[in-house]
Amino acid sequence: MLNPKKPEQSDVTMTEMVLPNDTNTLNNLMGGRLLHWMDICAAIAAQKHSNRIVVTASVDNVSFTEPIRLGNIVTMQAKVTRAFNSSMEVHLQVWAEDIPAGKRVSTNSAFYTFVAVDQNGRPIEVPALVPESPEEIDLFDSALRRRQLRLVLAGRMKPADAKELRALFETE
Amino acid sequence: MLNPKKPEQSDVTMTEMVLPNDTNTLNNLMGGRLLHWMDICAAIAAQKHSNRIVVTASVDNVSFTEPIRLGNIVTMQAKVTRAFNSSMEVHLQVWAEDIPAGKRVSTNSAFYTFVAVDQNGRPIEVPALVPESPEEIDLFDSALRRRQLRLVLAGRMKPADAKELRALFETE
Amino acid sequence: MLNPKKPEQSDVTMTEMVLPNDTNTLNNLMGGRLLHWMDICAAIAAQKHSNRIVVTASVDNVSFTEPIRLGNIVTMQAKVTRAFNSSMEVHLQVWAEDIPAGKRVSTNSAFYTFVAVDQNGRPIEVPALVPESPEEIDLFDSALRRRQLRLVLAGRMKPADAKELRALFETE
Amino acid sequence: MLNPKKPEQSDVTMTEMVLPNDTNTLNNLMGGRLLHWMDICAAIAAQKHSNRIVVTASVDNVSFTEPIRLGNIVTMQAKVTRAFNSSMEVHLQVWAEDIPAGKRVSTNSAFYTFVAVDQNGRPIEVPALVPESPEEIDLFDSALRRRQLRLVLAGRMKPADAKELRALFETE
Amino acid sequence: MLNPKKPEQSDVTMTEMVLPNDTNTLNNLMGGRLLHWMDICAAIAAQKHSNRIVVTASVDNVSFTEPIRLGNIVTMQAKVTRAFNSSMEVHLQVWAEDIPAGKRVSTNSAFYTFVAVDQNGRPIEVPALVPESPEEIDLFDSALRRRQLRLVLAGRMKPADAKELRALFETE
Amino acid sequence: MLNPKKPEQSDVTMTEMVLPNDTNTLNNLMGGRLLHWMDICAAIAAQKHSNRIVVTASVDNVSFTEPIRLGNIVTMQAKVTRAFNSSMEVHLQVWAEDIPAGKRVSTNSAFYTFVAVDQNGRPIEVPALVPESPEEIDLFDSALRRRQLRLVLAGRMKPADAKELRALFETE
Numbered sequence A, B, C, D, E, F: 001m002l003n004p005k006k007p008e009q010s011d012v013t014m015t016e017m018v019l020p021n022d023t024n025t026l027n028n029l030m031g032g033r034l035l036h037w038m039d040i041c042a043a044i045a046a047q048k049h050s051n052r053i054v055v056t057a058s059v060d061n062v063s064f065t066e067p068i069r070l071g072n073i074v075t076m077q078a079k080v081t082r083a084f085n086s087s088m089e090v091h092l093q094v095w096a097e098d099i100p101a102g103k104r105v106s107t108n109s110a111f112y113t114f115v116a117v118d119q120n121g122r123p124i125e126v127p128a129l130v131p132e133s134p135e136e137i138d139l140f141d142s143a144l145r146r147r148q149l150r151l152v153l154a155g156r157m158k159p160a161d162a163k164e165l166r167a168l169f170e171t172e
Helices: A031-050 A134-153 A163-170 B031-050 B134-153 B163-170 C031-050 C134-153 C163-170 D031-050 D134-153 D163-170 E031-050 E134-153 E163-170 F031-050 F134-153 F163-170
Strands: A012-017 A053-059 A073-084 A087-098 A103-117 B012-017 B053-059 B073-084 B087-098 B103-117 C012-017 C053-059 C073-084 C087-098 C103-117 D012-017 D053-059 D073-084 D087-098 D103-117 E012-017 E053-059 E073-084 E087-098 E103-117 F012-017 F053-059 F073-084 F087-098 F103-117
Touching (some): A012 A031, A012 E031, A031 A053, A031 A073, A031 A087, A031 B031, A031 B053, A053 B031, A073 A134, A087 A134, A134 A163, B012 B031, B031 B073, B031 B087, B031 C012, B073 B103, B073 B134, B087 B134, B134 B163, C012 C031, C031 C073, C031 C087, C031 C103, C031 D053, C053 D031, C073 C103, C073 C134, D012 F031, D031 D053, D031 D087, D031 F012, D073 D103, D087 D134, D134 D163, E012 E031, E031 E053, E031 E073, E031 E087, E031 E103, E031 F031, E031 F053, E073 E103, E073 E134, E087 E134, E134 E163, F031 F053, F031 F073, F031 F087, F073 F103, F073 F134, F087 F134
Antiparallel strands (some): A012 A073, A012 E012, A053 A103, A087 A103, B012 B073, B012 C012, B073 B087, B087 B103, C012 C073, C073 C087, C087 C103, D012 D073, D012 F012, D073 D087, D087 D103, E053 E103, F053 F103, F073 F087
16 A cells, blocks of 8 residues: 655646747637646646656546747646546646736646556556545546546446436436 | 638648657657647648638547557647537547557647737637537537537636536436 | 558548647757657558558658647548558548638648558568559559659669659650 | 859858757658758758858759768768759768767768749849869759759750750660 | 845746757766756846846856766756846756656856847846855855956956956965 | 877867747847857767767857847858867857858857767767868867866866966966
C-alpha cells in the first residue's frame, strides 16, 4: 500500500512563449497547440504524483473563449485532483499574458486523466490523493461525477448507473 | 441566406507518420500531439464548410484507449455534422496503422467545435448543413445533445434547461 | 511468389496546412518543405503496397510553377504505378487550396522511387502491380521509360541501351 | 546590364547534424528531409549570385544510394553553374560523415533551378555566370542539355527540338 | 521616473520535457538546446520586470556538469537581479528531474542580460530593482562585478578600470 | 599517445536561414536560437578534432550587439584552439548577411568547451592541438587565461591561483 500524497506534491507550472508557428493566419494561438502543451504539463503533474511513466487516458471538454496572441506568454498550472487505482485526474488552469500591455487573462481550464504504467506499458497502482484546501476537497469530490461522465461518453457505463452524474440533472 | 451544404463537401483526410519527437519514453505517440493533429484536420473541415477562417471553440471528451507506436501511420477523417449560426461541430475519426505488421485499428473519435470569423476575428454566419446518410442524420440529431452538454460544462446553461441531454438520464 | 496488388491498395491522401515556418520572406511555401512532405506521402504509399519498411531511392524532376501561400491547404495523393523486384515507382499529385478564396489549383506532380528493405536494411521482393484504369495502365507502361532515364542520369545505363527512352527522341 | 559573376561568388557550405526526428525507423536520414536541406542550401547560392529573393523553380532527378545515419554530419556545397535571364541552375554536392568512425562518403549530387523575383514576386534579370575552372566550364556547357530535359519533362519543349539533349541518344 | 520593482515581480518558472530531438547520440540533452530554453525563460523574467519587449544582450559563462537525460523534466527559475538604465541582469537556476527514479539535481545556473526596447528597437528605460532577501541583496551587489567582467571581455572597458572586478584578484 | 592535429583539421562552416519561428516579435533572431546553432557548429569542430562523441562543458560570455533579421543568412565558422587532456576549447565566429541588401556583418564570437567521451559517457583523451598561423598561436596562448577564468567562475579555482588571468588586471 503506497503512502498517500497531497495535491501540492504534484503541482507543476509550465510557461510557453507563443511563436509564429503556433499561430493561425489571424496571429492567434491554434487550439491544438495549446492542447499539446496542456497535455505535457498535466502529464508531468501525474508523473510527480505517481513517480511513474504515464500515458494520457482522456481529456474532458475544453472551451476556448479568449484568443491568445503571437508573443503572449502562456502559463499553465496543473495538479492531481484524485487518484483511482492506476489512474489520476489532473486539473489544469491556463493564463495568457500580454506583458508589454500589462494584461493577464484566465483563458482555459481542463481535466486530463492519465494512467501510470510500468516499463512494459501495463497499468500499475498509484498513491491515493488526500486533498487539503476547500478547493482541493471540492475538486476531489466532483472528480467522481466527471469520471462517470467520461465512462458514459465512452459507452462504458449506462447513464442510469451514473448516480452522482444523474443528480446534476434531477435538481428541480 | 447562404446555400446549405452537405457533409461530404467538408470531408477531409489527413495522414501523419509518427516520428521520434512525437513519442514518450515508451515510444508511444503522446496524446497532446494527436490532439494537435486532430485540431488541424478538424479546422480544415470547418474551413471547407464555411469558406472562412475558423477558430477552435471547444473539443469534447476524447479517450485514448489504443497505444499508437513510433513509425505508425495515423489517418484522420473529419467532416462537419451540424452548423449553428457561426459555429460548426466537426466529427473526427482516427485510425493507426502498423503497415509492416498489416494491422490497422480505430483509435479515437472526437467532436471539435469551430467558429467562423471574418478578417477582424468577428463571428460570421455559416451555411446550414443538410445531412444525407443515416449516419449523418444521426450525428446531426445528436449534435443538439452534445451542444447542451458543452454549454452545461462551460457553465452557460443550467442542467435543468438541457432538455435533450436530460432525456439521456431519464430513460427507464 | 507474392500476390500482385492493385494501385488503389496503395492510395494515400495527405493534407498539410502551410504554417509560417514553412514559408520564405514572400510568405510562399518553400520548395524544399514541399519535397519533404511529398517524400513522406509517397513513402506511405510504397509501404502500403509492400507492407515493408521503405527507403527513398530517387525523386524525378519536379517543377514548381504555382506559388503556394501561407495558410493554404496542401493536399497530396500518391499511389504506386509499377513494381520492379524490390523497388516501386510512386506517382504523386499535389493541389493547393486557398479555402476562404474558394480557389484550388493543381501545383505539382512527381515520381518517387522507393526500395523495400528488411529489418537489416537489405532489399527484399515486393508484390507486382497490376494496373486497372486506362490512366493506371498508361503510368505503368511509361514507368519503363522513366526508369531508363533515371539509370542514364545516374550513370548506370548507357543512353544507347535505353530503348524505350530513345524512342521519345526518334519520332519523326 | 548587370556585371557577370564567377561561380565562387555564390559558393556556400551548409552543415547539418542528423537528429532523431530526421530519421526513419531504421535510424537513417529520410530522403525528404535531405531534399529540404538541399533546397535551402541551393537557394542561398542563388541568392548570393543574384542578390535577390529567389524561388525554387525545379529540382532535377536525385538518387539516394548511401544511407545516412543518425548522428552523422551532412555537409552540402552549392554553387551556381549558369544563369538564363531570371533563372539560375545550382549544382549541389552532399557528403555524410560518421566522425567517430572516421568515414566520409559522397552521398548525392543534384541540380536545382531558381528564379530571382522582386518584392512583388515577379521574375527579374540576374547577372550572367562566367565559369573559370575546367569543371565549372563543363557544368556550364552541360546546363543547356539539362535545361532541355527539364522543358521536355515539363511538356514545354518537344523532344525533337531538344538538340543538345538528343545528341546524347544518337551516339552510335 | 519609473516605480522600482522587487525581484519577485519578475519571477518565472518554466518546465520542459526532454524529447528525442533535444538529445545527442548518448541520449543526453544537448547544451545548445538548454541555452535556448534558458534564454526564453530569462527573457520572460526581463519582460515582466520592464513590461517591454526585450532583446538578449549577453549570456555569461555557463558550465554543464550534470548530464540531463531523455525523458527528464527540466525546471528553470529566473528573476531579475539588477537594472541598469535600459538593461537588466537575470539570474537563472536549472534543475533536472528523473521523476520515475525520484532524483532531482541542480544542473546549471546562469546570468543573462537583456535590453528593453521600444517598438522601433531603440533602448528604453526600465524600473530600478530593489532587492529584499539576503540572497537577492548579494546578487544585486555582485551584479556590478559581473557587469565589469562582461565589459572587459567585450573589449569595452580596460581591466585597470574594473575596480570591483579587480578586487577579486587582489585579495592576499 | 595520439598524433597532434592542426586547427584546420577541425574547421567547420555552418549556414542557417533565419525562419519565422527563430524570431521575436520585432522579427529579430532570438539569442537562444543562435546559441543553439553555435553549440551544434562548435560540437562538430570538437568531434572532428577528437573523432569522438563530445558533450558541451561550457560556453564563455557571449555578447549580442547586432540584430539579425528574419530572412538573413547566418554563417558560423568554428575551429579548435587548444586541447587539454579530454577537453577542447573551440573558437566560433558568426556573420549575418542580408543578401538582397548586399550587407554582411560580423555579429558574434564565442568560446565553447567540449569534453570527448567514450560510448559510456566517460572522458577520454584527445589529440594535442598544434597551432600554425599567428592568429592560431595567439588563440592557443590565451586559452590558458580563459580556462582559468572558467575555473574561477565555476568556483573550482581560487582567483589567487589564476596566474595568467591575474596578469590581465595587474598591468599598471
